[in-house]
Amino acid sequence: MTTYLFAGGGTAGHVNPLLATADRLREREPDAVILVLGTAEGLEARLVPERGYELLTVPRLPFPRRPNADALRFPRRWRASVDRVRALLREHRVDVVVGFGGYASAPAYAAARKERLPIAVHEQNARPGIANRLAARWTRHVGVTFTGTPLSHARVVGLPLRAEIERLDRPSARLAGLELFGLDAGAPVLLVTGGSTGALRLNRSVAASVAALLGTGWQVLHITGSRSPVDDPGLAGYRILEYCDRMDLALAVADLAVSRAGAATVCELAAVGIPAVFVPYPVGNGEQALNARGAVDAGGAVLVVDAAFTPEYVERELPALLADRARVADMAARMASVGVRDGADRMVDLVLEARAAGRR
Ligand SMILES: CC(=O)N[C@H]1[C@@H](OP(=O)(O)OP(=O)(O)OC[C@H]2O[C@@H](n3ccc(=O)[nH]c3=O)[C@H](O)[C@@H]2O)O[C@H](CO)[C@@H](O)[C@@H]1O
Structure with a gap:
């Protein structure tokens, strides 16, 4: 029997590939013990227990980016965090550490290294984060989503998809989805999503000009995220959700998506074959535009820079695409x-x- 510690979290884009890998490992090795290490603040605090895994936590500890009081306190907090994970590794007799980047994975990698445990890494984004860059120096077992991700020992494995998306049978799931979301079977569906956190720019521009989209005969399923909710204007064919717990069914009903380009969403849309208008989030290290590149280069998606995704764009440009069914x-x-x-x-x-x- 092997005990694995899966470390990672933050947004759902980090948690879902972790859970997808854990589920598949549990399927292939039924007696494996799988523990998850995250933070109390990330979405993992809800999603991990819901999926049936025990969640252990470490404090959220960002790497210092500028010299301030937090930066001075960082070395002590970092050591405490690594010590805590080392104690957890011993207490639970962990054999392997599997990290997905993000706050919890950094001390997990460092602790595993000190305990001389094997480490496996998965990097979702086309441009790797700092924790995974560190880990790639310590292990040869590095999986990446996209070709060309600059990490030592990178092997392209794609994005681990949850079984309900990987095995999605679209025709039958579509009916269940239409019913769940209260949509009509007779009209195509545009899915609008800003990832698990939502996107203010997408929400405002779509909400302001949704009538022009509905005017093309399409319906709109708009997942807003909780940070920038949208008032429901009560228009026929316009459905608004804050968070969707059945992304598989949202993907089953969607004929086109307007979306941020978080790695998980890009890969889920591609896996199901849903074309997209990607509006990459213009902060971070520019990873979202790169995440979308393969889909855009293949002609499966178009890219719109954030500043250009205005209500006017939604009103003038998008309807022409919706009307062109071919x-x-x-x-x-x-x-x-x-x-x-x-x-x-x-x-x-x-x-x-x-x-x-x-x-x-
Ligand atoms: C791994 C990654 O790239 N993370 C970035 C991504 O996070 P974020 O998690 O928001 O974006 P992703 O597109 O990577 O992943 C979203 C995930 O959440 C699921 N989902 C989404 C909405 C919903 O209502 N229900 C649901 O289950 C999707 O199916 C997908 O699995 O974009 C954010 C901003 O845009 C950035 O701050 C994050 O660093």
Whole structure:
């Protein structure tokens, strides 16, 4: 029996690939013990227990980016965090640490290194974060979502998808989705999503000009996120949700998406073959535009820079695309051509290789 510590979290884009890998490992190795290390503030605090895993936590500790009081306190807090994870590794007799980047993974990698435990890493984004850059120096078992991600030992495994998305049977799930969201079977559906946190720019521009979209005969399923909710104008064919717990069904009903380009959303849309208008989040390290690149280059998606995604764009440009059903169908086929469905299995292969390689 092997005990694995899965570390990571933050937004759902980080938590979902972690859960997808854990689920698949549990399927392939039923007696595996899988613990998850996250922070109390991230979405993992809700999503991990809901999925049936025990969540252990460490305090959220950002790497200092400028010299201030927090930066001075950082070394002491960092040591305390690594010590706490080392104690957890011993207490739970952990054999392998599997990290997905983000706050909790950094001390987990450092603790695993001190305890000489095998480490496996998954990087979702086309441009890696700091924790995974660190870990890639300490292990050869590094899985990445996209070709060209600059990490040592990177092996493309794709994004581990949750089984309900990987195995989505669209025709039958579509009916269930239409019923769940109260949508009509007779009209195509535009899905609007800003990822798990939502996107103020997308929400405002779509809400301001949604009538022009509905005027093309499409329906709009708008997932807003909780930070910038949208008032429901009560228009026929316009459905608003703050958070969607059944993304599989949202993907099953969608014929086109307008979306941020978080790695998880890009990969889920491609895996199901839903074409997209991507509006990358213009902060971070520019990873979202890169995440979308493969889909855009293949002709499955178009890219709109954030500042250009105005109510006028939604009113003037989007309806022309919606009205061109042949173009949407062609984009769908191209999107499907870049979709990867076996990321969970490929990541589990990598985890098992790390375990087989044994203690370092
Ligand atoms: C890993 C990654 O790239 N994270 C970035 C991504 O996070 P964020 O998690 O928001 O975005 P992603 O697109 O990567 O992932 C979203 C995930 O949440 C799920 N989902 C989303 C909405 C919902 O209502 N229900 C639901 O289940 C999706 O199916 C997907 O699995 O974009 C944010 C801003 O845009 C950035 O701050 C994050 O750093």
